[in-house]
Amino acid sequence: MKQRVITGFIAGTGFILCCILGEPWYNGLMILLSLVGYYEFIRMNGLKPWNITSLLGFLGVLYFVFPWSKFPLSDINPSMFIWLMLFLFLTATVITKNKIDIDKAANMLLGVLYIGIGFQYMIETRSAPDGNGLFWSLLLFAAIWSSDAGAYFTGRRFGKTKLWPDISPNKTVEGAIGGIVVAAAVSALFVLFAPELLPIGRAIWIGLAASVIGQIGDLIQSAYKRVRGVKDTGSILPGHGGILDRVDSWLIVFPFIHLLSLLPYQ
Structure with a gap:
């Protein structure tokens, strides 16, 4: 657990810093x-x-x-x-x-x-054309990460009904619902930082979509790893596995949010 926390802190800090710096970082x-x-x-x-x-x-x-x-x-x-x-x-x-x-x-x-x-x-x-790419990126990442955290802690506390045991035996329906609620709430908080950019209704929809699709993305990766008989896609991140283990939700959420044209600048 200690190794996982240290790796997560270092990698997370570096990632957020690069996101803030923008191009070319x-x-x-x-x-x-x-x-x-x-x-x-x-x-x-x-x-x-x-x-x-x-x-x-x-x-x-x-x-x-x-x-x-x-x-x-x-x-x-x-x-x-x-x-x-x-x-x-x-x-x-x-x-x-x-x-x-x-x-x-x-x-x-x-x-x-x-x-x-x-x-x-x-x-x-x-690189959003409206010049607010950092805001939109942080919004989507916050929705994804808060969904993961909400699902984990809600599942541990209230989880009883298995969500998809053949694919991911530890996930529960209660955890999934908790992740959706937390993601919607966190997305709604972004309205406080830029109410002129993000209406409350759209913020909630973004949170809901990011959570639901993000959890599907997680299950997709779990299904794939189960077929291949591997626990992690790699070992580059000690305590966390590989890059694909960390970005499975991202790979699905970002294109899907654009597909639904949920970002106001689209």
């Missing part, structure tokens, strides 16, 4: 985390991280998270890029004579989209 951190996350993903799937096909996956992640808007490559159509990645991964099955088979190719492409798009929207939120 925040973008650089997000790019680093995305690449480490993809490394964990392909290792978890039993793939070699440094062969040509895996390196193609790293480049795919970079396409999504690197700020290409400052370069001519920003004109590449995202749907065509996804198709190009699909084509190259499928071509790898032929070139390698099925050493990279269709299942491995599909997993690599899945990892590129799952991790790359998730981190892309974290960067886009921090």
Whole structure:
């Protein structure tokens, strides 16, 4: 527990500092985390991280998270890029004579989209065109983190009904509800800091969505790890596991909040 607390404090402090500093610190951190996350993903799937096909996956992640808007490559159509990645991964099955088979190719492409798009929207939120990216980023992170804390403590105190025991045996319905309530309350508190930016009703909706979708993101990662027979995606964070263990909710929440156009600047 001591190691977990120390790691959490150091990593959390560094993360918040980078978020406050903004570009290039925040973008650089997000790019680093995305690449480490993809490394964990392909290792978890039993793939070699440094062969040509895996390196193609790293480049795919970079396409999504690197700020290409400052370069001519920003004109590449995202749907065509996804198709190009699909084509190259499928071509790898032929070139390698099925050493990279269709299942491995599909997993690599899945990892590129799952991790790359998730981190892309974290960067886009921090770079919000209204100039309030720090506020929106902290709002979403606070909603996610408070949901996790609320679910944990509510579950420990009142949890009796298992939420999804086949996937995550320790999660309870009571804990999930507690996380949703706490996230909505914490999001509502952000109205006090910038009432001109965030109406109370929208703040509550953001908190509710972040909590519900964040808990689904957590379960998605739990389901994936259960299939692969691993407890953690990595060991880079002592006491916490890997990068993907820490960002599983983030990867789902940030794109989904944008999908619902819940941020007022959208």
